[in-house]
Amino acid sequence: MTSDTRHSLPTHDVLNQPPVRGDSNLWSADPALRNAVQFTGGREAPLAVYGETLGQTETRELGREANRHLPELRLFDQGGRRLDEVRFHPAYHEMMQISQSAGYAALAWDGQSGGHATHAAMIYMASQVEPGHCCPLTMTYAAIPALAANEQIASVWQPKLMARSYDPATKPVEQKSSATLGMAMTEKQGGSDVRANTTIATRDGEHWRLRGHKWFCSAPISDGFLTLAQAPGGLTCFLVPRWLDGERNAIHLMRLKDKLGNKSNASSEIEYHDALAYQLGDEGAGVRTIIEMVHHTRLDTAVAPAGMMRAALSEAHHWVAHRSAFQRRLIDQPLMRAVLADLVLDWEGALTLGMRVAQAFDGQSPEDRAFARISVALAKFLNNKRCPAVVVEAMEVLGGMAMSKTPPSPCCIAKRL
Secondary structure, three states: OOHHHHHEOOOOEOOOOOOOOOOOOOOOOOHHHHHHHHHHOOOHHHHHHHHHHHHOHHHHHHHHHHHHOOOEEEEEOOOOOEEEEEEOOHHHHHHHHHHHHHOOOOHHHOOOOOHHHHHHHHHHHHOOOOHHHHHHHHHHHHHHHHHHHOHHHHHHHHHHHOOOOOOOOOOOHHHOOOOOEEEEOOOOOOOOOHHHOOOEEEEEOOEEEEEEEEEEEOOOOOOEEEEEEEEOOEEEEEEEEOEEOOEEOOEEEEEEOOOOOOOOOOOEEEEEEEEEEEEEOOOOOHHHHHHHHHHHHHHHHHHHHHHHHHHHHHHHHHHHHHOEEOOEEHHHOHHHHHHHHHHHHHHHHHHHHHHHHHHHHHOOOHHHHHHHHHHHHHHHHHHHHHHHHHHHHHHHHHOOHHHHOOOOOOOOOOOOO
16 A cells, blocks of 8 residues: 555545654663663663663554453353453563563562662663553562562572563463562551451461452462461461462452553452462561562652653654644744653653662662662652653643544553552
């Protein structure tokens, strides 16, 4: 089909519309990111490869497909037996494969310098294409240090979580080439006040059985979940595997969350029906144990909004660079340039803040650890509060086109502890 036939329709000619964007490179086309990575000591080589892959038209289409075809909850099989599975579009699994192979969850823990800064740059780029698949990978990245509270568990799970491959098979972790790990803490009555949790842990030999509900499970298709329950000695952290030897653990998926954004990720409500669980950390020290995972998830939720701002600004810039109104390109209009300049300041500020926090995560001194603990919470708050305003303003740059155009990424960020 020729260019003329594509642009000439029976009722009108299609004019004054930006061309299809085509391939790009999220690393080489972003000098602000490259400068931030250089300043914070991140590794450029894996980021260059990842950025090129994410910027391909084919990869961007995978992100759109993963959000166009939403995950489906399958509670029962045809015979009425409990299934408790979520079915995803193949595009979602391909996004998981791309990011896992790049080292999204693993490279912060491989012993090389600048691991957290490199990881933060990855979440920044991935959030520009498909943020939903980032959630299970972020949980996996964040769970790796928390497992150190139990050497036996760590010896089995950590190598699987750090494998640079993606294995979606539903079988015990020992039989898989790689694994992901989720988190389930929040309950209806307590919300962020997890000490109000009512899930009960009962001793069963060397392990435990959990009974109760979780109002928010980050990624129910994970191979296991870090969770909190009330043991005789107080609130305790547990690892709950999704599969046991030859059978499903008693984890019931109740429903998927109906969300405004992050829709390709199947956040859910679950119940434990005497599910087998392994104790992680001391009895009664649940918050102190799981906070290690929470702390690292906050780094991702601090950096991801900067990526979403960048994606929105990139779409807006492409529009104004090719769209004309009143005999001038929009980008040449002084007020339009002023609007974009203000948004750029918000985006670059968010990126710089997030990467500086990631640098502190890589630090080894007491001062680095103290700064990381405090600054990551502030960065998460500030960047997530600013992100929706920037994205909405960028959408307004496109006017009515923004209402019909497929967005590069969801505009809302799921609330996490």
